[in-house]
Amino acid sequence: MTLLLSLGIALALFFALGLIARTLMHAIAPAHQKPMFRDMPLTASFGIAIIAAYVIVATLAPFIAPFGEGEVVGDQYLPWAAPHFLGTDKLGRDMLTRLIYGARNTVGIAFATTALAFLVGSILGIWAALIGGKLDQWMSRFVDALMAIPALIFSLLLLTIFGTSVLTLILVIAAVDATRVYRLARSVAQGIVVMDYIEAARLRGEGTWRLIRREILPNAMAPLVAEFGLRFCFVFLAISALSFLGLGIKPPTADWGSMVRENATLITFGDITPLLPAGAIALLTVAVNFVVDWQLHRASGLKE
């Protein structure tokens, strides 16, 4: 009964949030983009609303959070009650505060990593497709070799070699993910470089950088954007997984992955508090995928 009720409340929240977000975006969008928002599915507007909420929480963390990030405020494992609405963790830190700061760290690092992976991967991929020949072969076979190593084991190896700091974490995961982006960008660009307009631009004497930036990239955007959304989720999970294994973000920095691990013992007592960070990850992953699906749908021209 309680389960059904909470399911009902969740669904109602989903529709309400989706509808409000859509109406809001439709109202503030410039005139030529209005039809896009009018026809957008509720899942997409819900996804955008959730992502926006995460971004707001992450940027305004110090102002929203009731306590300090690593501040010990009471006994360990306090139950849900004011002023600790979600209780405390095993060191007596406020759970809600840690969740809010976790958004900043985990989402921020995931975003930086994905952006870096895309910057490197897509530019190199398009470049390889554009140049072709031996260089393309060498680069692509090297990337294939890297991709043959399981991603998690490869990042564990690299992190063990270079040590764990936020910067190395970002660089290592970006390097691993850039190989996947490279392959996608290269195959998309291979279809574009044979078009007449690329030939025309080459004959005009355009440089490589301009060819990549203005002639190829805009035409490869749709699949890359879709991939960005998915890749963002994978990176997110990778960081959480690494933190859970103890090689990710260092304590006392709040991070959703390590928060699950630290408080895992509570699960045996039937308390769901340790699952809240996991839920936060799940919700963001679902939200991002809703938006990506919508964009894919639009790009592929399937309007129905």
Added chain:
Amino acid sequence: MEKHPLLIIKDLRIEGRSGDQWHPIVKGVDLTLNRGEVLGLIGESGAGKSTLGLAAMGFARDGCRISGGSIDFDGIDLRATAETERRALRGKRIAYVAQSAAASFNPAHKLIDQYCEAPVVHGVMPRDKAEVDAVDIYRRMRLPNPDDIGFRYPHQVSGGQLQRAMTAMAMSCRPDLIIFDEPTTALDVTTQIEVLAAIRAVVRQFGTAAIYITHDLAVVAQMADRIKVLLRGAEIEESDTRNMLATPREDYTRSLWAVRSFARAEQPQATGTPVLSVRNVTAGYGAVDVLTDVSFDIHARRTVAVVGESGSGKSTAARVITGLLPPRKGEVIMSGKALPPSFKARSRDDLRQCQMIYQMADTALNPKLRLRELIGRPAEMYLGLTGRALDTRVRDLLSLIELEPATYIDRLPSELSGGQKQRIGIARALAAEPKLIICDEVTSALDQIVQEGILKLLDRLQSELSLAYMFITHDLATVKSIADEVVVMQHGAVVERGSKSTLFAAPQEDYTRLLLSSVPEMDPEWLDNLLAARGEHA
């Protein structure tokens, strides 16, 4: 006619969907076709010819619906009958031949397997009889090796042969009606003749009625007993082929005829240093030579047409000139100066001098750039224009190609029609202020009225800006209207070259004569006379 007509279409209305709205494509057309009669449907692209042709089978494409009127095929109301009954008719009593035979055959099956499918499925004859029948029809279609050709796969025969095999397949159940949808549009002139002659021969032998859809008047004049002219989904006029050609009633029909009559005066023979000089060029891909010892000159203010059937090396010559394909032997000289073989080694000014306009404007314009950047980029790069000067230049160029600058400057290519896109291609070439423009089949993807507009524009620009054109085409009608000099190519070599007037009046080589005599003329007797002259039987 005393007999009941085969097909009666009355007040047919067809609508197409765009977004949430239905808009009319065919607006109340009547059509009557007697047994054994060939009706030609002509009009520009978008006139609703193909939609009407398909409706004669009781079929509407995805996103289209038949919204009104009646289709009566030999006493059967095609709109009222069930889909299963209509399907029983299709292929058996009504057949369809599409424009691209290559796309219509299943590449995974042999020709004869595809031939036998319809007769076997419709229970007309068993498989072994159908195979014998296929060979008989292949022979009537004058396909080479009729006994064996059926056992080849579609990619193993040429485009013209494939189109004939497609027609043979349509004949397999001896239908009462065949709908031909632009069957020869994708073929070059010499192949077109063979296909036209073969189609006409079998249609006459079996007394099959046909609807022949095309935008080429000269072709329809050979094939049809009656012609119906369509414009934007409505009938303009219909009459006997001879009457229609001799005394068209409507202005629109006359304008279709007039397209063929555009011809500019031949420019005087030029002297001095040619803008472009191709000297003894031999070039090819891999080990194969596509061009052997090709030479020709192009002078300022003159148009040199390079003609030949597909595969004759016309476009390869353009690739050598632009530097995309460095030649094995020979050189390309521009204004007296030998150019480096590869475009990568050429200076920016060398690149500027020679611009290219492509056949398919859809793939030649970056779909994500606005016209401002598409046209402005060469001016920005070569002439160093920026800011206000660049904006003014782009607006000037748009006015030059007869597009209103304020309306079009911030549009994307997808917001333009086919003819407008080709104009943008021209403007982009002009923006570099070149001496030579290579036009690679620039008009062959456009219908005739739009073609005429483009040709007139090119002609005007040539005299205003003293440009030289290299005009690559397989359409000799275009050559007649725009060229000063003609270079005839076959199998990668120059067969004959000379000024247009002398070459058209007195061709020296057999191949040139064959090519010239293959261009369809308006005279309905033309195909008969030609075939008689070539010693074949119609």
